[in-house]
Each structure stands twice: as structure tokens, then as C-alpha cells.
Amino acid sequence: MAAVTADAGGRRLVDTVLRARELSILAALIVLVVVTTAVNSSFLSSQGIKDIFLNASILALLAVGQTMVVVTRNIDLSVGSVVGLVAFASGKFVAGHDRNVLLVLLVGMAIGAVCGLVNGVLVSFFKVPALVVTLGTLYVIQGLDYYWAHGQQINAADVPASLLDLGNGSVAGIPYLPLITVVVMLAVGHYLRSYPSGREFYAIGSNPDAARLAGIAIRKRILTAYLVSGVLAGLAGVLWLARFGTVVADAAHGWELRVVAAVVVGGVAIVGGLGSVYGAALGALLLTTIGSVLVVLKVNSFWQDAIAGLLLLLAISVDRLLGLRVTRALRKRNARHGA
Amino acid sequence: MSESPPILALASVSKAFGAVRALQDVSLELRGGEIHALAGENGAGKSTLVKILAGVHRPDEGGVLLDGRPHEFHGPGDAQHAGVAVIYQEPTLFPDLSVAENIFMGRQPRARFGRIDRRALRAETAKLFERLGVALDPDRPARGLSIADQQLVEIAKAISRDARVLIMDEPTAALSGNEVARLFAVARTLQEQGCALLFISHRLEEIFDLCQRVTTLRDGRYISTEELDGLTPDDLVQRMVGRELDTLYPKQETTPGETVLKVSRLTREGVFTDVSFEVRAGEIVALAGLVGAGRSEVARAIFGVDRYDAGGVEVAAAKLPAGSPTAAMSAGIALVPEDRRQQGLVMDGSIERNIGLTQLRSLRRGPIISRKVERDRAADWAIRLQLKYARLSDTVGVLSGGNQQKVVLAKWLSTDPSVLIVDEPTRGIDVGTKAEVHRLLSELAGQGLAVLMISSDLPEVLGMADRVLVMHEGRLAAEIPRAEATEETVMAAATGRTRQEAA
Numbered sequence: 001m002a003a004v005t006a007d008a009g010g011r012r013l014v015d016t017v018l019r020a021r022e023l024s025i026l027a028a029l030i031v032l033v034v035v036t037t038a039v040n041s042s043f044l045s046s047q048g049i050k051d052i053f054l055n056a057s058i059l060a061l062l063a064v065g066q067t068m069v070v071v072t073r074n075i076d077l078s079v080g081s082v083v084g085l086v087a088f089a090s091g092k093f094v095a096g097h098d099r100n101v102l103l104v105l106l107v108g109m110a111i112g113a114v115c116g117l118v119n120g121v122l123v124s125f126f127k128v129p130a131l132v133v134t135l136g137t138l139y140v141i142q143g144l145d146y147y148w149a150h151g152q153q154i155n156a157a158d159v160p161a162s163l164l165d166l167g168n169g170s171v172a173g174i175p176y177l178p179l180i181t182v183v184v185m186l187a188v189g190h191y192l193r194s195y196p197s198g199r200e201f202y203a204i205g206s207n208p209d210a211a212r213l214a215g216i217a218i219r220k221r222i223l224t225a226y227l228v229s230g231v232l233a234g235l236a237g238v239l240w241l242a243r244f245g246t247v248v249a250d251a252a253h254g255w256e257l258r259v260v261a262a263v264v265v266g267g268v269a270i271v272g273g274l275g276s277v278y279g280a281a282l283g284a285l286l287l288t289t290i291g292s293v294l295v296v297l298k299v300n301s302f303w304q305d306a307i308a309g310l311l312l313l314l315a316i317s318v319d320r321l322l323g324l325r326v327t328r329a330l331r332k333r334n335a336r337h338g339a
Numbered sequence: 340m341s342e343s344p345p346i347l348a349l350a351s352v353s354k355a356f357g358a359v360r361a362l363q364d365v366s367l368e369l370r371g372g373e374i375h376a377l378a379g380e381n382g383a384g385k386s387t388l389v390k391i392l393a394g395v396h397r398p399d400e401g402g403v404l405l406d407g408r409p410h411e412f413h414g415p416g417d418a419q420h421a422g423v424a425v426i427y428q429e430p431t432l433f434p435d436l437s438v439a440e441n442i443f444m445g446r447q448p449r450a451r452f453g454r455i456d457r458r459a460l461r462a463e464t465a466k467l468f469e470r471l472g473v474a475l476d477p478d479r480p481a482r483g484l485s486i487a488d489q490q491l492v493e494i495a496k497a498i499s500r501d502a503r504v505l506i507m508d509e510p511t512a513a514l515s516g517n518e519v520a521r522l523f524a525v526a527r528t529l530q531e532q533g534c535a536l537l538f539i540s541h542r543l544e545e546i547f548d549l550c551q552r553v554t555t556l557r558d559g560r561y562i563s564t565e566e567l568d569g570l571t572p573d574d575l576v577q578r579m580v581g582r583e584l585d586t587l588y589p590k591q592e593t594t595p596g597e598t599v600l601k602v603s604r605l606t607r608e609g610v611f612t613d614v615s616f617e618v619r620a621g622e623i624v625a626l627a628g629l630v631g632a633g634r635s636e637v638a639r640a641i642f643g644v645d646r647y648d649a650g651g652v653e654v655a656a657a658k659l660p661a662g663s664p665t666a667a668m669s670a671g672i673a674l675v676p677e678d679r680r681q682q683g684l685v686m687d688g689s690i691e692r693n694i695g696l697t698q699l700r701s702l703r704r705g706p707i708i709s710r711k712v713e714r715d716r717a718a719d720w721a722i723r724l725q726l727k728y729a730r731l732s733d734t735v736g737v738l739s740g741g742n743q744q745k746v747v748l749a750k751w752l753s754t755d756p757s758v759l760i761v762d763e764p765t766r767g768i769d770v771g772t773k774a775e776v777h778r779l780l781s782e783l784a785g786q787g788l789a790v791l792m793i794s795s796d797l798p799e800v801l802g803m804a805d806r807v808l809v810m811h812e813g814r815l816a817a818e819i820p821r822a823e824a825t826e827e828t829v830m831a832a833a834t835g836r837t838r839q840e841a842a
Binding site (some may be wrong): 091098194195196199200202203205206207210211212215216217269272273274326327328 | 393395414415416417418420425427431432433434435436440444445446447449453454455543608609622815
């Protein structure tokens with residue numbers, strides 16, 4: 001019986017640590033908002049809140065896709081380029097025509113799907129390291145985009161009003177953008193948590209050899225992860241156009257690293273197997289909020305990247321430290337139970 | 340015994356990995372209601388055979404027969420589908436997932452809309468554990484479970500699958516007496532239910548206790564299949580080894596000199612506790628025990644790769660700073676690690692580079708490393724250790740396991756150590772080279788080297804050691820002089836059946 005209680009204790013510990021991650025991000029967010037509001041009361045105006053959520057939506061959407069990839073012990077660095085390409089491509093697609101919004105979304109997601117498929121096939125079937133593959137596609141897609149754009153830009157005037165409304169309008173006071181992100185997040189989160197095939201993503205990242213021996217279709221799952229990440233990047237690209245209207249070729253340039261930062265800050269283990277899309281989305285919200293806070297506090301925006309970097313280092317150090325602690329605690333419990 | 344076709348069989352199977360012929364023309368029949376033993380030394384091809392049955396490897400020649408019909412497994416999933424469950428030597432769990440999820444991965448009980456029914460998942464796992472008599476929480480993550488508990492999770496996995504064929508690759512290596520008894524009870528229940536079982540163990544008494552027939556392999560070749568009734572352990576060893584034990588363990592008599600290595604009250608929390616012993620010059624001391632007893636961890640702590648929480652290490656009466664392999668090396672300790680591919684060698688490096696690695700400073704002519712000195716020294720060692728190679732510039736990856744081990748030995752002996760720690764020096768090495776390694780260790784001890792040998796190979800321990808230290812669950816359970824060391828005394832201490840005070 002002693003063993004049972006000891007095990008339960010070990011589990012509680014791990015549970016607390018994991019839940020603490022999402023909670024600690026929430027706490028950091030609240031502290032940040034309270035302090036900033038104290039300094040500048042206009043920060044918490046309804047417009048201010050709306051802006052933060054609008055700005056966080058696209059990053060959070062990408063973070064959800066990235067989570068699926070990172071959980072399988074891979075990475076997708078090409079998402080920034082895909083957003084840029086899709087934003088420009090869908091701008092070209094709608095310019096001067098009155099296209100149906102749904103059609104534009106589908107076209108954008110299809111382009112993203114193709115990019116994701118290329119990544120997925122190279123990583124899963126040709127066994128090229130994900131870092132190399134997606135770094136390569138990052139540059140290739142960016143190059144295509146630049147070549148095509150050739151210095152042109154998409155102007156808001158060319159974009160149909162229905163599409164701009166998607167980016168800036170709202171239903172019952174809630175803007176469309178965060179609504180879309182939340183729906184996608186809940187769907188992917190529910191799938192990963194509650195479906196057998198969803199759990200296999202975690203299994204693959206947790207122990208690839210064991211996953212192979214368990215007969216899990218590893219290649220299929222990794223391909224799926226990249227496909228989802230690509231499709232969500234495509235969706236994000238269309239939303240980018242809808243939100244900003246004006247798109248130059250290097251839209252979302254460098255965003256891949258912001259996305260990875262959001263995911264890691266959100267508690268997704270970079271070595272796979274652990275973490276949730278909710279944490280990743282919260283991480284995106286936190287990074288975006290910090291950006292807005294710096295503007296309100298009139299801090300030079302150059303600091304934003306440095307602070308994001310610091311937060312990343314903090315998150316990884318905390319993970320490592322907690323991981324060691326938890327393992328040691330579990331081991332000690334076992335040792336006691338064995339004796 | 341009915342004459343229905345065996346549930347699972349191998350017919351004249353051969354399998355090669357590169358130049359290494361792991362299996363040659365091996366046949367095996369697993370019948371329902373029978374526990375079949377697979378015997379053979381390390382490196383005899385047992386694990387390869389298991390992986391073919393499990394669908395991990397496909398045979399180059401010959402084939403797998405399922406219910407008497409040729410059948411091809413395209414992957415581990417196929418084999419599982421056909422009712423083949425495997426418990427590997429190293430448990431294959433997902434550390435981040437819960438115990439229950441580990442057991443039911445891919446076959447989770449479903450609720451509406453195909454979702455996982457978590458309550459049923461937990462309940463079914465609890466039921467399995469109850470049947471096995473195990474007190475494990477289904478919801479805890481697999482990370483941090485002891486090896487014995489991980490093994491039990493693997494067994495629960497196999498049982499939950501209603502496997503018709505259960506293959507156990509050295510499942511008892513890390514289990515205590517009680518746990519082995521529990522495992523055997525489960526195995527016998529499955530046998531009565533008509534399952535075919537394949538059991539692999541280095542402990543002969545377990546084979547005789549549990550199994551009805553035995554197939555023996557030696558160096559990848561099929562030797563025999565026979566009833567265990569009427570067979571003696573000596574017969575079986577004879578088939579496995581194929582030669583008399585004496586020539587395999589050429590032990591020179593030596594008179595031990597001064598104490599060179601002194602370990603006192605070494606403790607690392609949760610890993611090993613209060614380990615004290617001495618090794619004198621000219622002495623071979625074996626550190627025996629079950630896998631997971633903490634032997635390699637002690638060696639790693641002595642050499643400074645891992646930290647320790649209390650106690651100390653002295654070399655030639657001088658205290659060794661903790662946690663510094665550099666200090667350990669300059670004090671004269673050499674460690675030949677357990678896993679030569681991962682820890683002992685740079686697999687893509689050449690033979691000469693690997694041998695030179697520990698002595699880069701002495702290879703210098705001026706500020707730069709001289710290729711000529713490096714090559715000369717390597718050639719020197721290659722001759723002394725009778726290394727079989729084509730060119731010294733070949734990568735070590737192309738060498739056989741035994742010759743790779745010789746390269747690791749050369750690499751460390753070239754540092755001119757006073758203490759040599761060898762961890763599983765002959766694991767996965769063919770019998771011929773094994774005898775050469777043993778002769779070498781014996782010669783080195785004769786020249787006054789203090790040797791600490793960690794080994795799971797009992798005949799090796801008994802054949803080579805002047806003294807046997809036995810570890811059990813992180814503690815030194817016994818110290819047995821050469822004259823009193825037998826399989827029984829060592830295994831008794833290793834499984835914790837006797838609690839002898841360590842000297």
C-alpha cells in the first residue's frame with residue numbers, strides 16, 4: 001500500500017509542475033497587465049485588449065501548428081516564409097476581383113499544405129534532420145516570394161472589403177481573428193489529448209525507438225504534423241492579409257523564431273513528448289503582450305527581441321531544473337519503495 | 340504433445356548486417372502450450388532472432404511461418420497483429436506518457452466519436468495490475484520507474500494484447516527473486532492457456548525450472564533443439580560455448596601488491612549507497628550483480644563522469660577530486676565503458692585516431708599532432724593486441740565487435756594506467772576474441788595493474804576474478820574470495836537472497 005501512496009505522490013508532483021507551467025504563464029500575464037495599467041491606465045482600455053488579442057492571434061495560430069511538430073521531436077522553421085508567401089499570393093489572387101472569402105482561405109491553406117507536405121516528406125521519408133530541411137525550405141520559399149513580388153506590394157485598396165472585414169471585424173463584440181485561433185486551438189488540443197492517434201504524436205517524441213516497436217505509423221504522423229503546421233501557416237497568411245491589407249514580400253520575416261519561442265515558453269519540450277497547444281498559445285499571448293507593454297511604457301522596441309530571448313532562456317532553464325528535480329524525486333520515491 | 344503445426348516458426352533463416360553474419364541457417368519452432376528456451380552466449384544471435392520474430396528485421400534468407408504457413412511481417416505492427424508480443428531486454432516505454440497509456444498505446448478503449456475513454460483506460464490498467472499483483476498507479480508517468488516495474492508494465496502490455504506468442508528477451512536480468520517468481524507464475528498461466536512462449540535467460544537454472552525444450556545458438560549458427568528433460572546444465576554450457584571453459588579463462592596466479600584504488604562509503608542518492616572496497620596491484624576484482632544494480636554507475640562515479648553525494652575515492656593513497664575525468668586519468672585510472680559504440684569509440688574515426696585520442700598531448704611534435712607518431716603508436720598497439728584490420732586508416736565501424744573492443748583497450752592502455760576499470764569487457768564478442776581479451780587482462784594483472792571488472796557474465800566472473808564483489812540494489816551485498824565463488828553464492832547475493840555483510 002505504501003507503494004501506491006508514494007506513486008500517487010510522485011504523480012501529483014509531476015501534475016503540479018506541468019499545470020504550474022500554464023498557470024505561471026497566466027500569472028506572469030496578469031502581473032504584467034496590472035503593473036502596466038498602474039503606470040498607464042489607457043493600457044487596459046477595451047481597444048487595448050482587443051489589439052493585444054488581434055496581434056496575438058496569428059502568432060498563436062502558428063504556435064498551435066508548431067506544437068504538433070515539436071511534440072514529435074521535430075521543428076518547422078519554414079512557417080514564417082509560408083505566411084509571407086501566402087499573404088502575398090492571396091493578395092495577388094484577390095487584387096482587382098471580388099473573391100469569396102472562403103475561397104481565398106482555401107487557396108491560402110492549399111499553398112500552406114503543399115509547403116508542409118514538402119517538409120513532411122523530406123523529414124519522414126528521406127530521414128533528413130528537420131532543422132536542415134525546414135531551414136532549406138525557409139530560404140527556398142522566401143526566395144520564390146521575393147522573386148515573384150519583385151519589389152511590388154499588395155495595397156489595402158486592392159483587397160475586397162469582405163476579406164478586410166475578416167481581419168478587423170467582429171461578431172457579438174469578439175473579433176473574428178482570435179475566434180478562429182481559439183476554435184483551431186481547441187480542436188487541435190482536443191485531438192491531441194483525446195484521440196488514440198493524437199497520443200501517438202507524444203509517443204513518437206517521447207521515445208522514437210519504442211514508438212517503432214509499438215508499431216506506430218511514425219512517418220504518417222510526422223507527415224501529418226508538418227501538413228497541419230503548413231495548413232495553419234497558410235491560414236495565418238490569409239489572416240495576415242486580411243488584418244493588415246498592405247503586404248510586402250518580406251511579411252512575417254523572422255517569425256519562425258518567434259513561433260518557436262512562444263511554443264517553448266509555453267512549456268512544450270523542445271525534445272518532444274511533452275506540452276500542450278494551450279500552453280503554446282498562452283506563450284504566444286505572453287510574448288505579444290510584452291511587445292504591447294513595451295510600446296505603452298515607451299521602451300525602445302529594440303528591447304522586445306532581447307526580452308523574448310531572455311524569457312526563452314528562463315523557460316528552458318526552468319524546464320531543465322524542474323525536470324531534474326522531478327526525476328530525482330521520482331527516483332527517490334522508488335528507492336524508498338524498493339527498500 | 341499434439342502434432343498441430345507450431346504457432347510461430349523460423350525456417351532456415353539467415354540475416355547479415357553489413358559484413359557481420361548475425362544468423363546463419365537457423366530454424367526454430369514455437370508450439371502452443373510450451374515454453375521454449377533460447378540459449379547461447381552474448382553475441383550468439385539471440386537478439387537478432389527475437390527481432391526477426393517481432394517483425395523488426397526481415398530475414399535475408401528463409402522465412403517466418405505463422406500457423407504452418409509462410410508469412411511475412413512488414414513491421415512490428417504486423418507481428419503484434421498476428422499475436423506476437425515481445426518483452427525486450429531494455430524496456431521500451433514512453434517516459435512522458437502515463438503507465439496506462441503505455442500499456443494501451445494504439446489500442447486505447449474508445450468512448451463516443453472514437454475518443455479515448457480515460458476512465459476505462461484507467462480501470463482496465465488497474466485490473467491488469469491486480470491480476471499481476473502489482474501496486475502501480477496507472478496515471479503516473481513511466482519516467483522514473485525502476486527497471487523491474489518497467490518490465491512489469493511491458494508484461495501487462497503483452498497480457499492485455501491477448502498474445503498467442505510471448506517472447507521474453509532476458510526479462511529476469513534485473514528482477515529480484517520474488518519478481519522472478521511472479522513472472523514465472525504469469526508465464527505458466529499463459530502456457531496453460533495455450534500460448535507459445537520463448538524465454539531467453541543467462542541463468543541456466545531458470546531455463547531448467549521453466550522451460551520444456553531448448554534451442555541453442557553459437558556464433559549465429561543453429562546448434563541443436565532438444566528436450567530439457569535428461570539434459571544437464573553442463574551439457575547446455577558445452578553446446579553454448581563449444582569448448583572447455585578452462586581455455587576460455589586463462590587466469591594467471593598473482594600475488595596482490597599494495598592497494599591502488601580505494602573507494603570508501605561512496606554514495607549517490609537513489610543510485611548506489613555506501614559502497615566501499617579496495618583493489619590492489621596485480622589483482623582482478625570482479626563487480627558482479629544484476630543489470631540495474633548500480634555497478635556501472637559506481638564505475639562512472641569513480642572515473643568522475645557522474646557526481647556522487649558522499650564518500651571518496653583514493654588512488655595510490657592520494658584523494659581524487661570528484662567529478663573530473665581529467666583528474667582521474669592523470670591519477671592513472673582508465674575506464675573501458677560498457678557501450679563501446681556510444682561511449683568507447685568515435686565510430687566514424689579511423690583506428691589510429693581512436694587509439695591516439697587519450698594521448699593527444701604526447702603525440703605532438705612542436706605544437707601540432709604528428710600523424711606519423713600517431714600511426715606508429717597505433718601500429719604498435721595493434722600488434723600487441725593482435726588486432727585484425729586491413730588498414731589503420733579504416734574507420735573502427737568496419738571492425739568486428741571483438742576488434743573494436745581491442746581498439747578501446749589499446750586507447751586506454753596507451754595511457755599507461757595503474758587502475759583499469761573494464762565494464763562488460765566481452766559483451767557481444769565472439770568466443771575466440773573473448774579468450775584473447777581474458778588472456779590480456781590476466782597478463783596485465785600479472786604485470787601489476789589493478790583491474791576492476793564489471794561483468795554480467797557469470798562464468799567470466801568466476802573464471803577471471805581474484806575476488807568477487809556483488810552488488811544488489813545499489814549496495815555491496817557480498818565480497819566473495821575466488822575459492823568460495825560459485826554461481827550459487829554470487830547469484831544468491833546478486834538477487835538479495837542472502838544478506839552477507841560486505842567486508
